[in-house]
Amino acid sequence: MAQDKLEHRLKAKAAELGFAACGIAHADAAPRAGERLHEWLADGRHGDMIWMEERKHHRESPAGLWPEVRSVIALGMSYAPKDDPLRLADEGGVGRISVYAQGPDYHDVVKRQLKALGRWLAAEAGRDLPPFDLKVFVDTAPVMEKPLAEAAGLGWQGKHTNLVSREHGSWLFLGAIYTTLDLEPDRGGVDTCGSCDACQTACPTDAFPRPYQLDARRCISYLTIEHAGPIPHEFRAAIGNRIYGCDDCLAVCPWNKFAASANANLAFHPRAELVAPELADILALDDATFRTVFAGSPIKRIGRDRMIRNALIAAGNSGDPALVEPVVELLADEAPIVRGAAIWALARLDDLRCQAERRRLLPREADDSVVTEWTCAA
Known part of the structure; x- marks a missing residue:
């Protein structure tokens, strides 16, 4: 040998x-x-x-x-x-989870x-x-x-x-x-993107200042996973129903047509409950049930509060009146980032109800970021 x-x-x-x-x-x-x-x-x-x-x-x-x-x-x-990651873009009542996390x-x-x-x-x-x-x-x-x-x-x-x-x-x-071994190297890869700009134009939040450069602060994957605070207002509508990550720039790459489909690697076979979860089900999670639902998933590391924040942004973008009551329930959540996102979602779904809840809850709110959300919703 x-x-x-x-x-x-x-x-x-x-x-x-x-x-x-x-x-x-x-x-x-x-x-x-x-x-x-x-x-x-x-x-x-x-x-x-x-x-x-x-x-x-x-x-x-x-x-x-x-x-x-x-x-x-x-x-x-x-x-x-196996399936097109963008197929659920117009399904307002469900949340979209990045392929890698399913x-x-x-x-x-x-x-x-x-x-x-x-x-x-x-x-x-x-x-x-x-x-x-x-x-x-x-x-x-x-x-x-x-x-x-x-x-x-x-x-x-x-x-x-x-x-x-x-x-x-x-x-x-x-x-x-x-x-520490000296191994024989392979020839490096050659850029074959050419003039294609599909990934650049697909980004909903313009996170690419130039080709080959990413501003994470504008990236939906960053905003829904790494960012700990309230999601900036300028990006909320663009997030749509994405509740964990974003596949858009990856999914439109023309080279995907050569990729093996049908999840040939069974190690990453998606869990049925994470392919298109109902937003109402996500909004109902407390910390214990969040940990149970996402056990063994990379999603577990962001914690319950960020996931509920993300689902509330998606709810606000859904136009679904059935989500009004689940959103109202979260106006009293212990986590400020959840309360703040719930205010934004309710203002989008039912402004009259939002103003009524504002009169009831704003006088007792102590967190500055949540007060700011109520002010913006006025």
Whole structure:
């Protein structure tokens, strides 16, 4: 088992473990990634994602996180959806959940298989090579997985800033293995977006100031997942019925036509109750039932209050009078971001009822952000 064959055996094992894509890059193969990261942070486009700033020295290059790394093994798992993610856009009574979050938490699935591949590599290469080390990462670690995946030949960073693959479209979960091994690198990806601007024009909130640049502060995925406070008024109507994330820029990518459909990777098969949940059911969740419903889901990490906030924005956009009473119930919720969103939703659904509730509740409201919502609803 000569070392020059190790890379081929590695890729075969990766495919066996469910990875749809595997490539190798030198640890220093994406030198401009750190520069672009610093520019993005300096412009404040990371919003509330303070950890991006705090660990930028780790994130800017593989060596910044682990000085001994020599090679990066980039891996991707396909989560290509069976159905069009945009098909529920006009279904006001239901909430839209991003494709990636409709099944089990991908962090757990991808990391488990990364560890399995790492164990295989340690055993396989250890027979013929001196001692070496490796570390596995998913996107919770300070790793620039998209530039590294491009450098390893898995695809290229498209104009929506996500990875695009000729074979898998915009539907790849990414992971990486850092190792002290000197592995033969693959040819890097080549940008094939051309003049296409589908992802740019599809964005409901104009989150792309320019192609290949994202202002997270305007991104619906950021606003519904990472942002902790009230969603800015200017974006609420554009959010529509999206209650967790947004697939629009990914879903319109023309390269998706080559992606495997019908959820070929059963590890990410969607849960039926998360494909098109009724907004009324989401609005009724207390903390305990939220934790039960979203157990094992990446959605659980945002907590009940943010999810109810998101569902209230969707309710306000729904035009559905049946949601008035569930919204009114939440005017007295313990969480200010829930009360504030409920005010906005009620004003959109039934302004007369909103004014009556305002006269009743505003005099006893102590939170400034909620008072501001009542003022705006006047």
